[in-house]
Amino acid sequence: MKDKFFKYIKALQETITTKLEAVDGKAKFNEDQWERPEGGGGQSRVIENGAVFEKGGVNISAVYGELPKSMQTYFGVEEANFYACGLSLVIHPKSPMVPTVHANWRYFELYDKKGDLVDQWFGGGQDLTPYYLFDEDAIHFHTVSKSACDAHDPSFYTSFKKKCDEYFWNTHRNEARGVGGLFFDYCRATKEKTIEDWYNFVTQVGDGFLEGYVPIVEKRKKLSYSKAHREWQEIRRGRYVEFNLVHDKGTLFGLKTNGRIESILMSLPPHVQWRYDHHPLAGSEEQRLLTVLNKPLDWV
């Protein structure tokens, strides 16, 4: 399973970066290879200063070896060996009319001292962060997510959409990071689902990523915008930074366990602002976004 899933994310990285380069039309992704001293490594592909994408990364990694102490505590297990691989992407478009997108799909294995597999699971999700809210974009993103879910279990979408709203919640601001999507974790084999079933689910979600995001980019990238729109985008990007550095478990885990810093922090936006006690005008588009972020909606 680990080889099969790694092969999948490697191919998906190629598919996604090729398509996003075509959408951008100007910038290309640059690849950095990195190695983890304790075992494994990754390939980070980063795009900067494109016509459409101001900064973004589509990274894959496969790491293995002894489970770090902090991870033992995190998973509530004793000494063990592990294998983890996944694809992580964050795309920050230049135009405030085009939403930021994040996705991550991952697979984990744990082994006992004899080297026998004792646990395995999938996790992942994707979420959309608009700066100006076009309802039909949120509906489209969720509809594509739901359709991948529905092909596997009628309860998945409702459950994973709710988990996403809960996870990407900036508690200290009492608002969502964006308009959500899916979030799932510890997807293990059960009586109802084999690990193969979960593979089929996760890969169908991954396969749907471009269909969920690209039509939104194509539609919004043509819109004109003002300096004021851009400033609002930079202020909202500040909230994105706050979430990733204060609350995001993956980011904090990476920072505290000597991960590859530049690959972890490629998620941070290129230009960001913090203003003191900033509030949009009542009745404005900016205020409407905040109202939705304060109380996540059902989009489909």
Add this chain to the structure above:
Amino acid sequence: MKDKFFKYIKALQETITTKLEAVDGKAKFNEDQWERPEGGGGQSRVIENGAVFEKGGVNISAVYGELPKSMQTYFGVEEANFYACGLSLVIHPKSPMVPTVHANWRYFELYDKKGDLVDQWFGGGQDLTPYYLFDEDAIHFHTVSKSACDAHDPSFYTSFKKKCDEYFWNTHRNEARGVGGLFFDYCRATKEKTIEDWYNFVTQVGDGFLEGYVPIVEKRKKLSYSKAHREWQEIRRGRYVEFNLVHDKGTLFGLKTNGRIESILMSLPPHVQWRYDHHPLAGSEEQRLLTVLNKPLDWV
């Protein structure tokens, strides 16, 4: 003691904001009053878009009541009542030639259920974060800090300078936030020092703040700078954000205990950049700063 120290920080806030307004010559501090539902509150004074200071805050607060659960764990005590007051300031100048400065001086009291005082201590410090390193500025800032220390104990400067270098360390980048200063905490009455002695020490440090910082501002604010200098400043400000949101105990504590968000996050710089895997040119001024930040120097 608590009334005496609060009176001191209130007067110091006035002294510092008056002087910084004079140095800026254009912008004024605006004051916001806020109340803490569980007891106490504060006065935040914020300056924005000045001629010299792009964003900064000089805030005081005095909060009290039942010690929150998270703080019980933090201090390793049972249920208790507390009183805490302090002054916190962060100043982000517009010019990359003028360093950012941070300072905080605080006083804490704990009471048992009968309301009797069971513990009291001072804490605080200040540190300087240059974007372009003028050695004489770091020397000046440290010399003023040392002189306040030396008036009270010959061991203070060495000890508190070291603590500052250790505290303001971005572990995930393996570099200091800036060129340091002083950091001290849990300064309690002992055989050698009464709580009155600590009050005298902390207030002497506070009184020296303007002498440590303003001459540097006056000297550097006249220097011209390019767009490239400014970009480097914005990239380095990203490290400031990373420190404050990932490592700073005061910030995290505030965010996780329902503090006043805008007063806590006034420390974040106004315009910030993150670039993927950015490295300055070998032999450049930017590279020289990094070399010093990787291995803190003794400035006096």
